[in-house]
Amino acid sequence: MIDSDILCDLILANKHKCKGGEVADYIPGLKNANRESFGVCLIDSNREVHCAGDYEEKFTIQSISKPLVLMLAILDNGEDFVFSKIGMEPTGDAFNSIQKLETSNLRKPFNPMINAGAIAVSSMISGASAEEKFNRVLDFIRKISENPTLDYDEEIYLGEKETGNRNRSMAYFMKNDGVIEGDVEEALDVYFRQCSIRVSAQDLARIGLFLANNGVTSSGERVVSEHTTRIVKSLMVTCGMYDGSGEFAVRVGIPAKSGVGGGILSLVPGRMGIGVYGPALDPKGNSIGGYAILEDLSKILSLSIF
Missing domain, CATH: 3.40.710.10 (DD-peptidase/beta-lactamase superfamily)
Incomplete structure (x- = not known):
């Protein structure tokens, strides 16, 4: 107790x-x-x-969104597809490190909890546009938090988008290697918005x-x-x-x-x-x-x- x-x-x-x-x-x-x-x-x-x-x-959820969006990506695509694109191993590196994308034989993000892996996961969310994909993410997090009033912080989102050059470089690298199959900017937009959800x-x-x-x-x-x-x-x-x-x-x-x-x-x-x-x-x-x-x-x- x-x-x-x-x-x-x-x-x-x-x-x-x-x-x-x-x-x-x-x-x-x-x-x-x-x-x-x-x-x-x-x-x-x-x-x-x-x-x-x-x-x-209230504060922005940032990387805590990663395991939550992972659940939605598995619902949308199945476990086998998701983990054909992303590994399950710890990296020992900082969350925003890019080095293992190029130097590892894995040729994909080591896990979904680092930025590269999370961006790849965001690219897997179903929807006809970045807005529709993000709204599905937001609705999912509202459901599992049992708080229908959750929303995102527009200022933080725009700041993430403006300063996210390292994340952008990871995303285009993964697009080149076939990890991201859809539109890179859509995936990034979903990722930046999901990190800006206020909880x-x-x-x-x-x-x-x-x-x-x-x-x-x-x-x-x-x-x-x-x-x-x-x-x-x-x-x-x-x-x-x-x-x-x-x-x-x-x-x-x-x-x-x-x-x-x-x-x-x-x-x-x-x-x-x-x-x-x-x-x-x-x-x-x-x-x-x-x-x-x-x-x-x-x-x-x-x-x-x-």
Whole structure:
């Protein structure tokens, strides 16, 4: 069992760590975040909600969109097609690294949790235009977060589009190698928009519970198969915290996906979903405060799946 007082205590105990991180500034708009914002929300299998701190504050989802859009791509295309274009292995490199696209014998992105892999996944979403594809992504995330009001941040989207030259270079490289089959700019537009969707820690906790319950919403609707959620959760464990995923698995031991907007989506299979927010990041792009509070929670509640 969890008491909301425990979450308040953990927020107070770890808040000072946020001062040691840096807010992402390479995307216009992200640099305006308050580095001392800090919130957590936990929803257990009984649907009991426990929150503390700035759990209702909105921020852009960024890379946390990657496992979510992956589920939709598998629904649209099937597992075999998706993973004929993208691998399942950790890279050990930064999330925005391009070097292995050319130097590896794999000749495709190592996994869907790095930028190159996620852009390839975005290219697989069904639709007649970039707008239709993104609207399907948005509707899907609204459904699994059980929040029909979710929308995207136009300013962040335009900033992503303006400054995303490294992502653009990856996309055209993959087009040349046959990883991306459709229009490159459409794929990039979907990717930039999906990263700009605004969520709260509570939204992330609801998505985490959806994954913890193997693809079933609180109303009992099955949205994706248990097998697909198992794929996603496995990739979150091995690749979800960028090139810090191995250490996170040792220290915390639960599936998680971080984003440079400061959020971390995490879950304990069959038990709970957890969302945290703290825009002060460590050098690998993970929320310093969010990482710390998940590590403490894992110890206190014996959450590790290992």
